[in-house]
Amino acid sequence: MQAFTQLNGLVAPLDRANVDTDAIIPKQFLKSIKRSGFGVNAFDEWRYLDHGEPGMDNSKRQINPDFVLNQARYQGASILLTRENFGCGSSREHAPWALEDFGFKVIIASSYADIFYNNCFKNGMLPIVLSADIVDSLFKQVAATPYYKLQVDLAAQTVSTPSGESFSFSVDAFRKHCLLNGLDDIGLTMQHQDKIKAFEARHQQAQPWLYN
Amino acid sequence: MAKTLYDKLFDSHVVHEENGAALIYIDRHLVHEVTSPQAFEGLRLANRKPWRVASIVATADHNTPTNGWDKGLAGIADPVARLQIETLTENIAEFGAKAYFPFMDARQGIVHVVGPEQGATLPGMTVVCGDSHTSTHGAFGALAHGIGTSEVEHVMATQCLVQKKSKAMQVLVEGQLGPMVTAKDVALAIIGKTGTAGGNGYAIEFAGSAIRGLSMEGRMTLCNMAIEAGARAGMVAVDDTTINYIKGRPYAPKADQWDAAVAYWRTLQSDAGAQFDLVVRLQAEDIKPQVTWGTSPEMVVAIDGRVPSLDLAKNAVQKADWERAYAYMGLQPNTPISEIRIDKVFIGSCTNSRIEDLRAAAAVAKGKRVAANVKLALVVPGSGLVKAQAEQEGLDKVFSEAGFEWRQPGCSMCLAMNADRLEAGERCASTSNRNFEGRQGQGGRTHLVSPAMAAAAAIAGHFVDVSHQ
Numbered sequence: 001m002q003a004f005t006q007l008n009g010l011v012a013p014l015d016r017a018n019v020d021t022d023a024i025i026p027k028q029f030l031k032s033i034k035r036s037g038f039g040v041n042a043f044d045e046w047r048y049l050d051h052g053e054p055g056m057d058n059s060k061r062q063i064n065p066d067f068v069l070n071q072a073r074y075q076g077a078s079i080l081l082t083r084e085n086f087g088c089g090s091s092r093e094h095a096p097w098a099l100e101d102f103g104f105k106v107i108i109a110s111s112y113a114d115i116f117y118n119n120c121f122k123n124g125m126l127p128i129v130l131s132a133d134i135v136d137s138l139f140k141q142v143a144a145t146p147y148y149k150l151q152v153d154l155a156a157q158t159v160s161t162p163s164g165e166s167f168s169f170s171v172d173a174f175r176k177h178c179l180l181n182g183l184d185d186i187g188l189t190m191q192h193q194d195k196i197k198a199f200e201a202r203h204q205q206a207q208p209w210l211y212n
Numbered sequence: 213m214a215k216t217l218y219d220k221l222f223d224s225h226v227v228h229e230e231n232g233a234a235l236i237y238i239d240r241h242l243v244h245e246v247t248s249p250q251a252f253e254g255l256r257l258a259n260r261k262p263w264r265v266a267s268i269v270a271t272a273d274h275n276t277p278t279n280g281w282d283k284g285l286a287g288i289a290d291p292v293a294r295l296q297i298e299t300l301t302e303n304i305a306e307f308g309a310k311a312y313f314p315f316m317d318a319r320q321g322i323v324h325v326v327g328p329e330q331g332a333t334l335p336g337m338t339v340v341c342g343d344s345h346t347s348t349h350g351a352f353g354a355l356a357h358g359i360g361t362s363e364v365e366h367v368m369a370t371q372c373l374v375q376k377k378s379k380a381m382q383v384l385v386e387g388q389l390g391p392m393v394t395a396k397d398v399a400l401a402i403i404g405k406t407g408t409a410g411g412n413g414y415a416i417e418f419a420g421s422a423i424r425g426l427s428m429e430g431r432m433t434l435c436n437m438a439i440e441a442g443a444r445a446g447m448v449a450v451d452d453t454t455i456n457y458i459k460g461r462p463y464a465p466k467a468d469q470w471d472a473a474v475a476y477w478r479t480l481q482s483d484a485g486a487q488f489d490l491v492v493r494l495q496a497e498d499i500k501p502q503v504t505w506g507t508s509p510e511m512v513v514a515i516d517g518r519v520p521s522l523d524l525a526k527n528a529v530q531k532a533d534w535e536r537a538y539a540y541m542g543l544q545p546n547t548p549i550s551e552i553r554i555d556k557v558f559i560g561s562c563t564n565s566r567i568e569d570l571r572a573a574a575a576v577a578k579g580k581r582v583a584a585n586v587k588l589a590l591v592v593p594g595s596g597l598v599k600a601q602a603e604q605e606g607l608d609k610v611f612s613e614a615g616f617e618w619r620q621p622g623c624s625m626c627l628a629m630n631a632d633r634l635e636a637g638e639r640c641a642s643t644s645n646r647n648f649e650g651r652q653g654q655g656g657r658t659h660l661v662s663p664a665m666a667a668a669a670a671i672a673g674h675f676v677d678v679s680h681q
Contacts, residue, residue, distance in 0.1 A: 016536070017529045018408060018508050022648045027629045031275060031292040033249035033299050035361075045650045054292050083529055085409035088442065089646055090627075091344040092247065093360035114378075114412055114444050115344060115358055122362035172376060174233040185362070186258070189370040192228050192235060196263075196372055199227040199237050207336065209465035209473045210239050211266070 002124035003182030007105055007152045009078035012069055013142045019082060020089035021116060025098040028053055038094055039101030043069060073146050079106045081138055086127075087116025096123045106152050108159065110135045121175045124182065126154060128169045154180055214483035216380045217449055218415045221355035221480070225338050227372055235372045239337040240349075242323045243270035243309070243364070245300040246629070247342025251365035252303040263371035265308035269332045272297045272315045273322045274629050278592050278619035281316055293630065307368075311463070313596075321595025321621040324348040324562035328432065329597055331461025335450045335477040340367055345562045345645065347438040350447035351431035352454055353480040355415075357444035379489040381414040381443065382482075385422040387496030392679040394572065395430035396564060396643065396662035398422065398494070399437035400502035404512040406492060411443030414490065417482060418448050422496035428457040429568040436563045440509040440645055449481035503549050503675050504647045504660040506537035511647070513549060515665070515677040521545040540649055541657050542637070549675050552659070556640040557582075557589035557616075557670040558652070559663055561626035564643035565594030567601050569663040573643075574607040576667035576678060582615035583673030589616040590632060592624040616670065628653045641669040 029041045031054060044052040047070060049062040063070050069077070080099065086109040087095060096119045099107070105125055110132040112120075120127045130138070141161065142148045151160040154176060160166045178185065189196075204211045215223070228235040248270075255261070262268060275296055280287035288294040297315050304312045311332065313320040319330070324345050327333040339349040339356035342364040349356035359373065367373055383402055403410075416438050418431070426434065431448045438446025448454075455474055458464045465473040500514035511534070513520065519538070522545060525531040538545060543552070559565070559573050570593060582589045591611050593599035599621055602608055608618045625632040626644035634640055634656025643666050644651075647658040661669065668678040 015532075017533055020508075020646070020648045022627075022646070022651050026650055026654070027627050030246050030629065031290070031296050033253070033296055035250040035253075045654055051654050085412065085442065088408055089344065089439075089648060091342060091346075091358035091360055093250075093342075093362060096360075111409060111412060113409075113442060115360060119360035119362065122360060172232060174231045174374065177231070185374060186260070186366050186369045189235060189366065189372055189374065192372075193370075195228045195235075196237070196370065200264075200371070203237065207473070207476065209469040210334070210337065212463070212465070212469075 001122070001182050001184055004105065004124050004126050004179045005154055007078060008149055009106065009152070010074065010076055011079045011081050011142050011148050011150050012074040012077035013139055014068060014080060014082040015139060017083040018085045018088055021087055021092050021095040022089055024087070024095040025092065030092060030094055035097060036101060038098035039103070042098040042102040043067070076103065078103055079108060079150055079152070080104045081135070081142060082107065082109045083135065084110045084132065086112050088113040091115040093119045096120045096125055100125055108135065108138065121179060122185065124179065126152065126179060128152070128159060130159065130167055130169060134167055214485040216482045216486040216488060217353065217417050217447055217480060218355070218380045221336065221338070222377055233374050233376055236338060236375050237372055238340050238367050239267060240269065240332060240339040241267045241367050242327055242339065242341035242346065243268055244274055244323045244341070244343065245272045245296045246274045247361050248303065248364055249296065249299050250361050251368060252307060254365040255307065255368055260369045262307050262368045266310045267371065268309040269311045269327060270300065270304050270309045271313040271320050271323050271326050272300055274623045274627065276315050276622040277630050278622050278624050278632055281620050285315065289631065318596045321598065322562045322565060322623055324436065325566060325594030325598060328352065329461070329595055331458055331464035334458065334464070335454060335480050340373065344439045345436050347444065347446045348432050348436040348562060350435040350438065350445055351428060353447060353450035353477065355445060355447065358439065378415040378445070379413055381411060381416045381490045381492065382488040383416055383418050383492045384420040385418070385494045385496055386420040387422055389422055389496045389499065390679055392664050393499055393501060394662040394664065395426050395433040397499055397502045399434050400504065400509065400512045400660060401494060401499045402492070403437065403441045403509045404502070405494065406441050408440060408508050408510045409442045411438065411441040414443045415445040415447065416441065416443040418446060423448060424451060427568055428453060429566040432566065433563055437645055450477045501662060501665050501677060501679055503665065505541065505543060505549065506534065507540055507647055507649050509645070509647060509660060511537055515549055515675060517549055519543050519545050519547045550677065551674060553585060553674045554641045554669055555585070555587050555638040556634060557586060557666050558625040558640055558642040558644060559590065559666050560592030560594070560624050561644035562594065563645045564663050565592060565598065567598050569643065570598070570602045570607050573663040573667035574610040576664050577614040577616065577671065578610050580614050580671045582670045585673045586670050589670040590619060590625060591616050592619045593621045595621050625652050627651060641666045641675065
């Protein structure tokens with residue numbers, strides 16, 4: 001996994017609450033057996049005016065000029081600013097894959113759905129929780145300032161604005177450690193294989209019917 | 213100290229703890245074709261093998277067609293979908309499984325219907341699957357939740373998951389549900405009260421006399437929708453209903469282990485005096501049949517209600533949400549729910565495709581005809597075994613005679629990955645779990661209801677109160 005330490009990135013605002021993973025990556029693109037290439041179909045139904053299917057030449061499709069991520073000032077954004085309960089619904093990891101492939105490394109929202117939040121960390125992305133008031137003020141600043149950027153520092157757990165304001169955020173120690181160092185979860189867990197085997201032996205003795 | 217059911221399930225699976233994160237052991241890993249190929253590929257690239265093949269139960273469900281089975285795999289018109297289904301078969305052949313029910317097997321079906329039906333979901337287990345509706349299995353007093361594909365690979369390689377313990381919520385529903393008021397209505401009423409983010413960070417235990425009165429099918433419907441309340445896991449304590457359901461199923465403990473298993477399972481309930489971080493209470497008698505009007509399961513009202521007006525929104529963000537929902541759904545505020553006319557009906561999904569659901573819908577449809585304005589009314593059983601049971605009871609004939617289409621099992625129009633879908637602007641009464649924009653087809657408009665309510669809407673052509681018929 002790629003490490004994440006710091007980012008000074010352009011911010012794109014998606015001013016909606018409860019953005020679900022069906023919206024982030026519609027179901028027809030889940031038929032792929034690969035892990036990459038989902039970025040061109042991120043937010044497909046909002047981003048394009050025509051219906052998208054896997055394998056289409058997306059450069060020839062009709063762009064929806066009203067969709068915020070299509071606006072010139074947000075091209076190249078690496079920080080997505082959005083509202084509460086982002087990533088709700090389906091557990092599809094294709095959602096963070098699509099966002100990451102699109103270019104987002106950081107998401108800022110007042111809350112996330114649990115599974116989506118967890119999936120982000122497995123893909124070198126940092127989902128940051130800030131209070132609804134701070135998120136609201138950031139939306140106002142992004143709207144008022146073309147090419148608005150934020151500075152994110154995972155080690156210090158801060159988000160800093162161009163005017164010098166700084167907001168701290170919390171993140172689990174274990175997730176922070178893995179993300180800062182780009183650690184592979186499976187490799188870490190395998191360091192405990194003796195403990196897993198010992199647990200399994202005890203568990204089998206207590207509930208042998210689970211091992212039929 | 214008095215423990216909650218969630219404490220008992222979580223604590224009994226902790227392998228190791230460090231930095232506030234626990235490594236928990238996974239007993240059952242359910243696998244389907246959509247969220248597993250990248251995980252198997254990851255194993256292959258790292259030259260890893262599954263830690264415990266016997267924990268894996270797999271089936272194909274999301275992409276499988278619900279008709280044209282006489283043509284076999286060739287009947288899957290979409291080559292990308294077919295490749296995904298074939299890839300699952302190849303991966304299981306290479307890596308192994310305790311049980312695999314491939315496309316068109318007599319026992320194939322929706323993974324959350326198949327697991328319990330086979331006795332592969334048992335009380336006290338930790339159950340995971342790369343699917344958010346894994347919460348369904350909590351109905352058995354199991355700790356069950358959805359995971360992403362990276363975690364599917366992690367569980368395959370290590371039999372464990374890195375977890376932080378959730379907070380515990382108790383949803384207490386006391387009293388007696390009214391006639392034709394079902395677990396689906398209870399689930400939607402709860403979500404209407406808590407909101408779709410209300411359960412974020414929590415594991416929910418459903419309790420109270422109305423919950424104890426539910427069948428296993430009803431409890432599965434309820435736990436299935438826990439994720440729609442934001443909680444990854446929902447659960448119900450073990451009782452006689454649980455144990456009677458499991459007895460005799462193919463993968464249930466056999467005679468020599470049965471008594472020991474039952475003795476343990478009976479401990480799987482919250483201790484008296486156990487503390488929850490949050491308790492939500494509903495009175496069963498207050499719950500009427502529910503219908504969602506918008507694009508989130510929390511946008512729900514009772515059948516005798518109306519599409520809410522903006523002055524009822526709690527803040528500016530919700531106001532904007534509702535305005536988008538009115539536009540997407542093609543509805544005006546204050547429209548009575550019973551005046552909303554529908555174009556299609558879908559009875560199925562991991563929420564409501566079990567035998568009890570089909571019986572409830574058939575009882576409403578019997579001797580009636582689907583209304584002229586309803587272009588398509590689909591009934592998709594949750595598994596091949598549910599289908600066979602329904603056919604033995606003659607339910608397929610009841611549906612066919614009433615003008616419903618009787619299909620082969622699968623996820624079907626719940627998420628419309630296969631050919632079953634809504635066209636733009638079409639309005640559907642659906643027994644599934646999500647009414648998100650585009651969920652059942654781009655531009656499609658979904659109203660979530662119970663099976664009896666869906667059947668009644670199919671007959672009337674618009675929503676009607678099935679409890680007053």
